[in-house]
Amino acid sequence: MNTWQITRQVQYLVRSQKWTGSSTKVFHTDSVKVTAAPRESAIEQMIMPACLIRPMGASVDPQWSESPDLFEQEIAITLAVAHVGDSWGEYPMLGGQRTGQTNSTGRGLLEIEEELFAAVELLNDDDGILIQFRASSAAQAQLIGKQYVLVRDYLFRLWVSADRYYHPVINLVEA
Numbered sequence: 001m002n003t004w005q006i007t008r009q010v011q012y013l014v015r016s017q018k019w020t021g022s023s024t025k026v027f028h029t030d031s032v033k034v035t036a037a038p039r040e041s042a043i044e045q046m047i048m049p050a051c052l053i054r055p056m057g058a059s060v061d062p063q064w065s066e067s068p069d070l071f072e073q074e075i076a077i078t079l080a081v082a083h084v085g086d087s088w089g090e091y092p093m094l095g096g097q098r099t100g101q102t103n104s105t106g107r108g109l110l111e112i113e114e115e116l117f118a119a120v121e122l123l124n125d126d127d128g129i130l131i132q133f134r135a136s137s138a139a140q141a142q143l144i145g146k147q148y149v150l151v152r153d154y155l156f157r158l159w160v161s162a163d164r165y166y167h168p169v170i171n172l173v174e175a
Contacts, residue, residue, distance in 0.1 A: 001129060003055050003073050003160050007034045010075065010120065014051050017119040019104075026104055026115045027051055043080045044145045049104055049112045052078040056155070073160045074134075079116060081109045082147040089141055092150035109139060109150050120156065131158040 001009070015032045018025055028047040035042055035052055043050050056074035083091040083106070091097060095108030104112070123129045137153040 001160055003058070003071070006073070006123075006129070006158065006160055007053055007055055007075065009123065010053055010077070013119040013122050014053070014077075014116065017115050019115065020118070024104075026112065028104075039078055039080075039151065040142070040144050043078075043149060043151070044147075046080070048080065048082040048147075048149075049107065049109075050078075050080040051116070052080075054078070058160075069161055071160050073158055075156045075158065077116065077120075077154045077156065078151055079109060079112050079154070080149050080151045081107065081112060082144075082149045084148070089148070089150065092141070092148065093139060109152055113152070113154075116154065123158075129158060131156055 011032055011034050015027060015029055016025070017027070027049060031046045031048070031050045033042060033046070033052055034054070036054055037052075039052065042052055054076045056076050058071040058073045060068055060071055081092050083096065091106070091108065093108050093110060095106055095111050097106045117133070120131060120133070123131045133154065134157045135155045139150055139152045142149050142151060
């Protein structure tokens with residue numbers, strides 16, 4: 001798979017992620033975007049919680065330098081949550097003021113993080129993808145527009161090819 005396919009697949013998996021034990025999606029469809037836009041301008045227009053997927057730098061076969069069509073690609077995923085009425089910033093971090101156990105409203109960044117990891121974990125060797133969580137930034141509080149927003153970046157590293165690849169169809173049953 002190439003970078004285009006990977007970012008689209010990550011977007012699909014994050015958009016499809018449901019709260020554990022429920023049928024309610026974690027993110028609104030319009031709140032999961034693949035973008036290179038500045039974080040503030042993108043988040044200001046989104047329904048919270050929000051997820052930005054950004055392709056970052058890539059290195060051509062950094063280990064052996066023998067395969068010009070093999071890349072080690074980095075992808076940064078930014079999570080953002082916004083809460084009102086909390087001057088300490090505890091609700092955006094841990095959650096508070098929930099409207100229900102299966103709703104994203106009132107959830108904290110650390111709760112959303114669990115579901116992000118669960119979605120990305122669905123990319124695995126069966127798909128021909130080796131993805132590794134490499135680092136996360138410190139949580140940062142920002143005033144974006146008129147909202148108190150807590151954001152955190154997560155860095156993933158994976159191997160991609162220069163060409164698109166589609167798995168062959170197998171295990172067809174003749175009717």
